[in-house]
Amino acid sequence: MRNLLDFLSRHNHWFVFLLLEVVSLTLLFKYNSYQGSVWFSSANAIAGKMYEWDSSVKQYFALTEVNRQLTDRNIYLEREVEMLREQVKKSNNDTTLVERLQQNIMRDYETIPAKVVSSSLDKANNFITIDKGSADGVRKDMGVVCGQGIVGIVYLCNEHYSVVIPVLNEQSNISCTIRGRGYFGYLRWHGGSPETAYVEDIPRHAHFRLGDFIVTSGYSSVFPPGIIVGRIKHVYNSENGLSYRLNIALSTDFSRLRDVSVINDREMDKKLELLRAAEDSIKHANKHTEETNEPELP
Template sequence: MRSLLRYLLKNYAFVLFLLLEGAALALVFNHNSYQKSKYLNSSNRITGNIYQTYNSVVDYFHLNRINKELSEENAWLRSRVENITGVPAINDSLVVTLESADSTYRFISAKIINNSVNKPFNYFTLNKGRNNGIKPDQGVVTGKGIVGVVTHVSDSYAVGLSVLNSRWSISAMHKKSGNYGSLIWRGNDYRTADLTEIPLHVDISPGDSIITSGYSSVFPEGVMIGTIQDFSRPDGENYFNISVQLSTDFKALSYVEVIENQDKPEIKELENIIRDDPMAN
């Protein structure tokens, strides 16, 4: 402690300079939006570069698994294109547009370079950003199922909210019956989530598929979420308690597809009109 005090007294001018310089920079960034945005973009870029370098090293030792995942991604994308458009998919395309009478989806290939699974509120980082067409509120999927939704973007990177986040729920459908409810992760096990609001009269069984309902502009209908693991009928309740085995392995995420619903602005514009209409409330 004495040595530290002697050092501070000896170099007080330099220490004072550092403190004043730090205070000045803080004032500049907090009160000038341009400098603040440049600082945040630089910070995001540096962090993203660190994650990307680390993942490049890790990927070298997992090439077989990554190749398998990429094959699954391509198969899933080809099936989506063929089912919706009737036109065979182009194998080497990184961006695929799927058109139907109701909506147009654009799939942008990306890679997860940071991911968490053991927190109450889990997020992931993508190696693509605004310059690649990534925007907030776009869904993220793999060939096995849903991953999450984009929340923040910089020029070259994006951060997303994982399915493994107890603050988020997903509109999900029991494929066999067409009944829909909400999928919620309770923060316990990264392999399972709970499905609510499925009425007791619905015929359900372990192994039944749970898919996206299409009732939001984030995911198209029919993207795999998981299968029913088990369920119970609570006394005095009108709905099942359903545990869903998630189809996505959140501990082995690598390459993903980001979904852009190109009709979303038009849909949101109409929904906002209804929301603001006093006669509709």
């Protein structure tokens, strides 16, 4: 203890110097906008790189489980495709129809592979950060999926990273449908378990069963139709009693999420441009109507 005190007393000027340096740098970055922005950008880049390294280590040790899940999923999909192939052959006597349908499914879409570098599960509004950004073709409002099913929608992106609003976010609102039934509602998460969510606004006249699959409806330009969301576990009445509220088991295991794909709809820009043109046309028509209905001054 005496040696430690002697050491501190001999070098106290160095400790005072370091303390003053820390205080001066804190004041510099806190009260000067330019230096603060430089520090903020550098810190974000360093944090992103650290998250990326940490994610790479976790992904390496999780490869065995990921490979097992992919194998199980591939077996299931291969069996499903083979069953559909046989049914189509029996009903149409066309041996090439299935191949042509498979080629057309993703004709208007391309996928951008990415890795999760950080994510959260225990908040009301969780976010996921991936290692692809605008330099890789990622843009805001693109859909994100994985081998198990739906993940979320891109919210923000810079050159090399993007932030995704996952299904496990109270702001998420995705159009879904009951596969093979034709009824659709909206996927929402209200906190709690990361393994379950709700599909709301299912009409009262809808016919379905527990265990039916919930998939994306394709009614937006974010996701193509038919991407797995989950399976129906329980059925409840809505608060007003006018519709059903479905409790579903999510197909995506967000606690093990590592590899994802961003879906780029090649036709999305054209669709959005058409929607904006329609909105502008409606605004212009409403403005014209208001002007023609204004009373004239005497």
